[in-house]
Amino acid sequence: MKIFGFEVSRPPKNEQKASETIAASAGYGDFLGFFGVTSNNLPLVTTDTALTVPAVAAAVAFLSRTMAALPFHAYKNTKEGAQRLTGKVQTIVHDAPNDGQDSFKFRQYFWQQVFTGGRGLAWIERSAQSVEALWPMDPNKTTIKRVGGRLFYDFDGKEYPATDVIDVPFMLRSDGLGHYGPINLASKAIQLALAMNEYGSSFFAGGGVPPLVLEGPLPAGADAMKRAQADIKRSIDAAKGGGEAIFPVPPGYKLNAVGIDPAKSQMLEARRFQVEEIARAYQLPPVFLQDLSRATFNNVEQQDLHLVKHLIGQWAEALEGEMNLKLFGRGATGRYVEHNLDGLLRGDFKTRMEGLARAIQTAQMTPNEARALENRPKHANPDADNLLVQGATVTLGMQVTDGGGNQPPPANYNTNNGDGAQAA
Template sequence: MGLKSLFRREVRVGDATAEARAQVVADSGMASITEVLSGEMPEGVTMKEAMSLPAVWDAINFLSAAMAGLPIEVFEKTGTAGGDRRVTGGVADVLAEAVNDSTTSFSWRETFFSQVFGPGRAYTYIERNRQGRAINLFPMEHDRTSVRKVRGRLLYDYLEPSGTVKTYEGKDVIDLAYLLRPDHVTYHNPVMTCASAIRQGLNANRYALTVFGKNGVPPYVLKGPFSAAKEMMRAAADLMKVTRRAAEEGKPVLPLPSGHDLVRLGDDPEKMQLTPVQVFAVGQVARIYQLPPVFLQELSKGNYNNIEHQDLHLVKHTLRRWVEKFEQELTLKIFGRGARRYVKLDLDGITRGDFKTRIEAIVRAVQNSLLTPNEGREMMKKPPLPGGDTLFIQGATVPLALAGKAFARGAADLAADEEAAPEEGADADQEPNTD
C-alpha cells in the first residue's frame, strides 16, 4: 500500500468533535530518542557499554600496549663503581620473553594492564620451584578473584573453572590496582567512578545513531487530521515503508497529501553541536586516564609543536607513574623485601620507533662518557666490537679546574715568548753600521 492510497481514506468529523491533530512517529527509534531528550537515560554504565565508546577503547588499548612494549630487564646490585650488573637467564627470561609455556611477556603484560585500566585491578599468580625462585607466571581472571585481609595480610581467593576455590598468599600474587582505597583491599574502578562522564559520551553517540540511523532517515512526527488510533498506526507503518523504499531507491522526494506535515522529532543536531559534544566526551576520557588527547586521535587543536610536548607529557606524567608502580610490585613479589635483584623497565624503549632521536641520544651519551660504544651498540641490538669497551670523551671538554690551570699556564708561556722575541720593527729603526 502506497502513501497516496493511505490518504484516500476520508475522515468524518461531526459538529461535536474537533479535528484531531495526531502525531505519528515514522521511525521505531522513538523510545530511544525521547529517553535522550528527556534525560531519562541511566547514569551508570557497565564495562561492556564503556568499552563501546571509542575513546575508552582507545585509551585502554593504547596504555596497555605502551606498557607491554617497554623492554623489561633484571639487575643485581653490586655496590661497586662499575654499576649494577644485568642478570640474564632464569626469571629475567620469564619476564622478558615468556611468562609460561603458552604466554609471551608482551601478551601477558598487555592483558594485565587492560584489566588495570578497565575493571581497575589485575592479578597474576607466581609459581615457584623448591628453591623459591619464580619459574612461571599465570594470569588470574579479574572476575574470579576476590581479596580479603587477615591479620593485616592479604589473601587472594581464586575460583577455578572447576568450581574449587584456591587461596594464595599475598607474596605469591602480583597485584596492581588503578587506585587502591585506604584499606588496600577495595579499589577505585576508573570506569565506574567516572560513569557519568562516560555516559555523556555514550548518550551523544546514541543520539547520533538515532538521528542518522535507519538508512539515514531521522525520527519524524507526521501531523494530520486523524481521528482514530488505528489510522495513526496504519499511517506510521505505511510511511515507514515508503521512506525506507525511497531511501533504498535513492529518491530524494517524499510526497505528502494536502493537510499533512512531516516534522523532525527532537532538536536539530547541528544546533545541538553534536560534534563538539562528542569531542568534549573524548576530552573527558583523556582526563580520566591522564592522557594527552592526541593519543586518543583527537587532533582538532593539534599542531607539530604541541603534539611533541604531549609526547613528553605522556612519558613524564603518565607512563612513568605506571612504570614505577609495576617495577616495585614485580621486585617485591618476585624477589622479596631487601633483595639485591630488582626489575627495571626501560622507558627509552618508547623512542624505538623514532630512529633519529634514538641514535642522537646514544651518540651524545658515548661522546660524554656516559656509555661505551659497545653499550650503545647493545641498545641498538648490535654485537660488540673490539676496543668498544672504553669510555670516550670529546677533546674540547675538560674539567673546569684544569681549564683554569691551562689558561694560566698558557698566559705565562705567551708572556715569556713576547719577552724573548724582538720588538716589532726594531730592525728597520736601527741605523746601519757603516764601519
C-alpha cells in the first residue's frame, strides 16, 4: 500500500518472521523529503550496530547473565510440601538442557535473543517416556504461522507445534505472531547515541580541530583557490603533527570554526541522557548501566529491590509459566519449575547469613535446609533436621514455668549481688 505516495510493505497476515531486520532509518529520509526536509544521514540501527553502544551492550549482558545465574529447579508437590524432582527433568532444568550446553550457557543465549531481537525460542526433544532435551532455536531463521487457530514454528526445515516450543517474546504484536524487540523500540535513542559516538570519534581523531572556514580576500581562479586551501591545510597538519598550538595564517585572512563544539552542544549531558533513555527501554535502574551520577548508598539499595520486584521477577515468571505449560501440560499441577530469587543475594555474605539465621530462629527453615542452600553437608545431629524457635516467644497471657511448675524469677531479679547473697 501507499502512504503519502510512498510504497510501504506489509507482512502477511498469517505468517511473520520470528525476528525482524531492524532498519530504523529505512525510508525515513524519503518521508522527511516529502515535507521538504533534507536527509539527516543518521546511522542504521541493527542488533550488531546497537551493541556497539556501551549502554545497550551493558543492558543485554547484565540482564542475560543475571537471568542465567538464577538457581533453577524442578519440584513436585507432596504432603510434606515442595520437594525437588530427580531424574531427567531436573537434569535438563538445573544442570544441562542438552549435550552441548550447560544450563547457564543455554539460558544466557536464550535471554540474549529476548533482549536484542525480542524473542527467545527453544524446542523440546521428547521420547515416548519423557522430555529428553531442550535445544536453542535461532529466531532469525524461524517462521511462525497460525494454522486452524494453532501456532506452528518452521525452523531448520522442520515444523514444530507450539506445544513443543518454549517461546518468550519481549512484547507481542496485536496479531499474536510478530513481536517488538527492545532495540527496535528504542531505535531512535540508539540512533542518536551512535551519531554522537561517530561525531566524537571523528572530532578527536582530527586532533579536536573542527571544520574551518577561511575568511578574507579570496584569490581569483580555481587553481589559485586550491593553492590557498592547500597552504592552510599544510599549516594545520604541521601544527597538529608537531604538537604546536599556533600555526601561521596569511595576512588578511581569518579562520573560523564551522558548527558547534562539543561543550556548547552539551554533548556530555546528551550522552548521559542517552544512557537513561536506554535504561528506560529495558526498565533497568540506571545504576546497573554503570550510571552512578545520581546514586547514593540509600537509593542504590532501593534500586536493587526495584530490579528484583519489577524486572527480574517478572521475566523469571515468564519463563517459568512457559516451561511449566510446555514440559508438564495444562493439567499437571503437581510438578513445576521455579527460579530461586535468593540467588541474587549470593554475593552479599552478611545479608545472606542474617536471612538464614532469622529463618532458622523463626521455624521457617531447619539448620540442615539452610546448610543445603550453602552447598554444605548435613549435620549429624538429629536436631539439625527439626524446626527451631526462640524459647522466649509464647502466647500472650501464658505464664512460663521452669519445667517443675514454678514460675521463673522476674526479669530484674539478681541472683548474686557479689557476696553470694540473693537480692532483688
